[in-house]
Amino acid sequence: MKNKSSQFYLKTLIITSVLVGVAFGLVAAYRMQSALVLLMFLGVGAPALAIAVLLYRLAATLGTKEIISRDNLMRVQRIRFVLLTALVVKAVIVMMVGIGNLASIISILMIFFSAFFSSWELLIGILIIHILAKVFEGAIILKEEEALTI
Amino acid sequence: MAIIVNLDVMLAKRKMSLTELSVQVGITMANLSILKSGKAKAIRFSTLDEICRVLECQPADILEYKEA
Numbered sequence: 001m002k003n004k005s006s007q008f009y010l011k012t013l014i015i016t017s018v019l020v021g022v023a024f025g026l027v028a029a030y031r032m033q034s035a036l037v038l039l040m041f042l043g044v045g046a047p048a049l050a051i052a053v054l055l056y057r058l059a060a061t062l063g064t065k066e067i068i069s070r071d072n073l074m075r076v077q078r079i080r081f082v083l084l085t086a087l088v089v090k091a092v093i094v095m096m097v098g099i100g101n102l103a104s105i106i107s108i109l110m111i112f113f114s115a116f117f118s119s120w121e122l123l124i125g126i127l128i129i130h131i132l133a134k135v136f137e138g139a140i141i142l143k144e145e146e147a148l149t150i
Numbered sequence: 151m152a153i154i155v156n157l158d159v160m161l162a163k164r165k166m167s168l169t170e171l172s173v174q175v176g177i178t179m180a181n182l183s184i185l186k187s188g189k190a191k192a193i194r195f196s197t198l199d200e201i202c203r204v205l206e207c208q209p210a211d212i213l214e215y216k217e218a
Contacts, residue, residue, distance in 0.1 A: 148191040150181045 007062040014059060018052045021045065043093075047086040054079050068139050076136055080129040087122045091115040154214045157186045160205050175200045 025045050029038045054075045061067050094115035099108055117123065161171060168186065172179045177197065184190050198209055205212075 145191045148184065148189065150177065150185045150190045150193050150197050 004063045007059055010059040010062065011056060014052055014056050018049065021048060043089065044086075047082045050082050051079050054082075068136070068143050070140060073133065073136050073140055076129065076133045080126060080133055083122060083126045083129060087116065087119055087126065090119060090122075152215055152218045154216050155185055155188050155190070156212055156214055157182075157201070160207055160211055164205050166205070171201070171204060174204045 022045070025041050029041050058072055058075050061069070061072060066072070091112050095108060095112040098111040161168065168182055169179065172182050175182075175197070177200075185193065193213075198212070201212060202209060
């Protein structure tokens, strides 16, 4: 019963966040009226939407026995992958913008890594998801071993 | 794995079928098949106790260690 209600709250929270995010994004993109800004919004919005879909599917199994399953582990790993891709794409964009003024490869790489590590919120997010994925994997292995204990 | 389950040998010695053992021990056929085929990851003492009681044997008659 408790799981069902938290499942409902989580689903509502995810849907509301997506709707609010999409609405604000559309309004901001309409006001700025620039293709580059729209592209930037899409660059941030698309991974966020993908993560929201994966989180919704995870929340859907909260009240069931399927919470610890290979499918959910795959979802958690996909969230980690999306976050990592977003971080790399961001660093590459910053690097591409900075390429014009720089000549040496070392300076260009410095820009890439400084953009990569300055996004510490994303890095911490990836680290937390990575640790959770490992814990989840351990739980699944234990569950599978439990199922094969006669 | 280095642990081998000799349940089929004991069943043959006692001239008992897997279905019969399943009924007497109170374990499903599916689980006994997993145990017999060596796919099981672990065996509970209570299960081993029941199997030994029904087959009138020692745990060593069912489980064997062979270096891989």
